[in-house]
Amino acid sequence: MNDGGALLPWLVIRQDDNGNRYRVGRYATRSEAQKVADSLDDRAHKQLYWVERVGRTATAN
Template sequence: MTGEDAPTPWVVWRQDDNGNRFVVRRCATRAEADELAETMEARGHKQLYWVAEA
């Protein structure tokens, strides 16, 4: 797929307790990205996870 028909990639980001931001993974769907972010958050670490369009 190309152009307007291409799927929108989603990115799961992580911010550590020092304020550094990192890409965790790029996902094909928002649902996949949300699930990964929720799984990472559930681990109980101090990091912050969120999903954004690439």
């Protein structure tokens, strides 16, 4: 992992209604990433957003 992974270890992932997954952004803290995921999840239609730590797979919210 490069230096960016050490500084921004939290990812927000989006999954669309076809099952395609995309990285939305990287964040320094889980709290910051969760806030973004929650905000996107509140206004999205047929999209699923969740937070993962780099190198680990988390469960969807």
